[in-house]
Amino acid sequence: MNILEYMKNHFLFLDGGMGTLLQEAGLKPGELPERWNVTHPGEIIRIQKGYFDAGSNIILANTFGANSLKFEEDELRSLILAAFDNAKKAKESSLGTQEKYIALDIGPIGKLLKPYGDYEFEDAVSVYAKTVRIGVEAGADLIFIETMNDSYDTKAALLAAKENSDLPVFVSNAYGSDGKLMTGASPAAMVAMLEGMHADAIGANCSLGPDQLIGVVEEYLKYASVPVLLKPNAGLPRTENGKTVYDVSPKDFASSVSKLLQKGVRIAGGCCGTTQDFIKELTTAAAKIEPVPVVKNEISLVSSYTHAVEFGTSPVLIGERINPTGKKRFQQALRERDIDYILSEGLKQQDAGVQLLDVNVGLPEIDEPELLETVVKELQAVSDCPLNIDTTDLAAMERALRCYNGKAMVNSVNGKEEVMEGVFPLVAKYGGFVVALTLDEGGIPSDAETRVEIAKKIIAKAAEYGIEKKDLIFDPLAMTISADTTAALSTMKAVHDIRYDLGVNTSLGVSNVSFGLPTRNIVTSTFFALCLEEGLSAAIMNPYSVEMMNVYHAFKALHNLDENCMDYIEYASSIPAPAAAVSQTTGTPAPESGSKTYDSPLQEAIIRGRKEKTAALARELLKDTKPIELIQKEVIPALNIVGEDFEKKKVYLPQLLMAADAAKAAFEEVKILMAKEGGDSAPSRCAFVIATVHGDIHDIGKNIVKLILENYGFAVTDLGKDVPEQTVVDAVVKLHAPLVGLSALMTTTVPAMEETIKLLRKEAPWAKVCVGGAVLTQEYADQIGADRYCRDAMETVRYAEEVEAGLS
Amino acid sequence: MREFLEKLGAGILEESYRAVPVYKEYETVDFNLPEALRYAGMPAHSAPEAGEKAVLEALEEIGGSLFYKVGFLCMSLQWDEEGFPVLPFAQHSKLLKKNLKGCSGVILFAATVGPGVDRYIRRYERSEVSKAAILQGLGAERVESLCNLFNNEVREEAAEYRLKAHPRFSPGFGDLPISVQKEFLGSLDATRRMGITLSDSYLMAPSKSVTAIIGLERLA
Incomplete structure (x- = not known):
């Protein structure tokens, strides 16, 4: 019977743990379990037959990590086909009389997607798609996406499944002890997204035992209109005599999961630490339970x-x-x-x-x-x-x-x-x-x-x-x-x-x-x-x-x-009380510290890094001051004071940045005025192209430099992080930019910096290149052919001023 | 871990002993304000009051988005023919060899405070860079404090079995290339179990993650 038909009126039982059993059978640390489909088919069949014998309706083929990031395409195909051969043999040899299905098992590809990692969403979709297409060819009855700890990655996998097959798709996420996915999604958020994309069953697996997942399951049951699934661990692991043992027994496991079946869960099995015994206990206990109908909710x-x-x-x-x-x-x-x-x-x-x-x-x-x-x-x-x-x-x-x-x-x-x-x-x-x-x-x-x-x-x-x-x-x-x-x-x-x-x-x-x-x-x-x-x-x-x-x-x-x-x-x-709002923008503020004096309230606000106050004072001043005058007589002098104090180590980076953020608020007021009245927002200095090099995804240093450069009036084009060599060169050529700033955090990405400089020398020989970042030194900068190593944002400004002066 | 330390301390651990990775999560980790200030670019002794306030406010804002996970692997330490330690990665490092001198066991661990702080850094990088820099320092302090907490536990428990814990040593330090991260994280199954992923250029995401080795030496 078609699985979707069958599950309308019946519980579906999944299998239990696979990885833990393979380790017991001799899988070495670091060895890829999917290779066992070819090297140890007997072990795989034995474990899967055991699950069918214990009453499982669905066996996950041994394809959890079968993706094109881990295997070459030929091997990937042969491993997935072998996985299904094994599962089919297990199904045929089992004497169990229940309905039996084989799922293509899909786990995370192990890359964190942008913006937190460096992997493109569409690339992830393509990787999953390859696995899906082979699974379809191998004759999967359904696709089981599991142990996903990031909502975006889950979406990529589900999209790939939907675009490359007509099979039913079950989606299961791994929740932390805080009841959320690692990247923050709540169960309700996952229900919304997955049902919107027509997953056929959704729920939770791995990471915790059944009792710790009660809250998550209840939230699924509250919001979901499709069957809810649960595949928990056998509790929490600990090591005993060099072996991992879990703290929930098969009987307790079955009793905990049964309670959730009574609350409305329709699909259940076990994850890490569970064995045939757990599934046997579960199917036995569940025989006495009537499935709760799945109702469409109107939320x-x-x-x-x-x-x-x-x-x-x-x-x-x-x-x-x-x-x-x-x-x-x-x-x-x-x-x-x-x-x-x-x-x-x-x-x-x-x-x-x-x-x-x-x-x-x-x-x-x-x-x-x-x-x-x-x-x-x-x-x-x-x-x-x-x-x-x-x-x-x-x-x-x-x-x-x-x-x-x-x-x-x-x-x-x-x-x-x-x-x-x-x-x-x-x-x-x-x-x-x-x-x-x-x-x-x-x-x-x-x-x-x-x-x-x-x-x-x-x-x-x-x-x-x-x-x-x-x-x-x-x-x-x-x-x-x-x-x-x-x-x-x-x-x-x-x-x-x-x-x-x-x-x-x-x-x-x-x-x-x-x-x-x-x-x-x-x-x-x-x-x-x-x-x-x-x-x-x-x-x-x-x-x-x-x-x-x-x-x-x-x-x-x-x-x-x-x-x-x-x-x-x-x-x-x-x-805010109306009176207080007025005094924020007008009147002479009382000096905030005894010793230091400032040339004007606006300068003080910038130097002290008061964003809102800076904006309010600038707005007020712009009523009868020309923007250019405001910038040259107020903002730039204030920045110079902070910049020089930073260079003399009288103030530190956060203060420099707070002042820069405040100055930015003043510039924003200028821009608003100019947008209203037309004309350019401010006279720009020369063009400066800035980027974090290819392969590097940490760009706070670059962003700091950008902010300070902009404050000093340079026309900064920020290409972002992980920027390919050619993209940098193209931007420099297009703008005929005299200045380029490259940032790299890691030694592993400095070669990309060197490549970028080489390409710049060839295609944009006029451009001066300064470099910076945690691992760089003057020596390193010389070695890769940069014009200047800039230790921090202020040094970059000074260098940019130097280059600009040489242009005229 | 206790069992491992006990046997190691007594000198009766099998030479090829290698436990499966174990994972633990801490509810809280004590906050080290001077360190957070230092990582944010302000020497603690002369940090302006505003800086302290900003760091404390940042902790208040993002505290709820952090978690404190450690995964670790206990194994006995063997030495190859060239006299280098045998570890889950192949590269030889003279500095690591020196660090582990006299050790008969090691604990490999990975620690992470999760992607929450990256999320906030990302947000403030685009709107308020000063705050992003503060968060960067705060995140570094959080994961270092987590490492210190775990490291102290190891040191104290080890001492009970007359074992001396050597200072922790991380990939990327000195002559141990960062590229060993792949096998290092693999040995801990850290991607699946802790969500720590590796980019092609061996950067860890979440960025506030640390891996390290602690050598354990039997005292006479």
């Missing part, structure tokens, strides 16, 4: 790589600021590819209290698919906020959803056939929680009833793609009341009817309602409160609006969504 989730956000309970705030519409400074950042600015907009909104970030980088003149993918990758590297992918470009949407580490919110689809046919297949493949606008070929209906009709149409169409209504969130569209004073009433009625009659979540971009009116915040925030009362689940909004945040916090407190009003109290205490 709407989106997730990041750490956590899930639930819709439909407490209102969800989605930050709208990563969007160029009507924002000149943001448009400028997009055109200049100023990713740091975009990231800071995300982080600031997160600090302001949003649970999701809307991401829209659409401008007519830019390559949106490329930029959206980049921004999504960069954002998820610095923020754990789930993202709302906001684009009308389907190619951009697909690239963003593919590289997204979690289950994204997708903005948006609407009732137009063409749009639904474009968006829904992407959501069906990658998972997603889709914003659906209640408009169609006929435009935006003015009444609530027609909007509800469009919503029904969208629900029906989504169902054709297997997308359930819990994965839809309707935006019934807020229209301005300045044009039609009944507009808000229609929207509110639509919100109510969709939420309560159709039972689907709703969201609004609330600020449209006040378009064309004075003091819009009053109308917008009141409208927000009214919509929340009608059942609005989420709002795409400006979190810097105090009025909006007031409504949000008060609503939660009033609706019993804030236990003991704790969130409200914390929020209230964070609102």
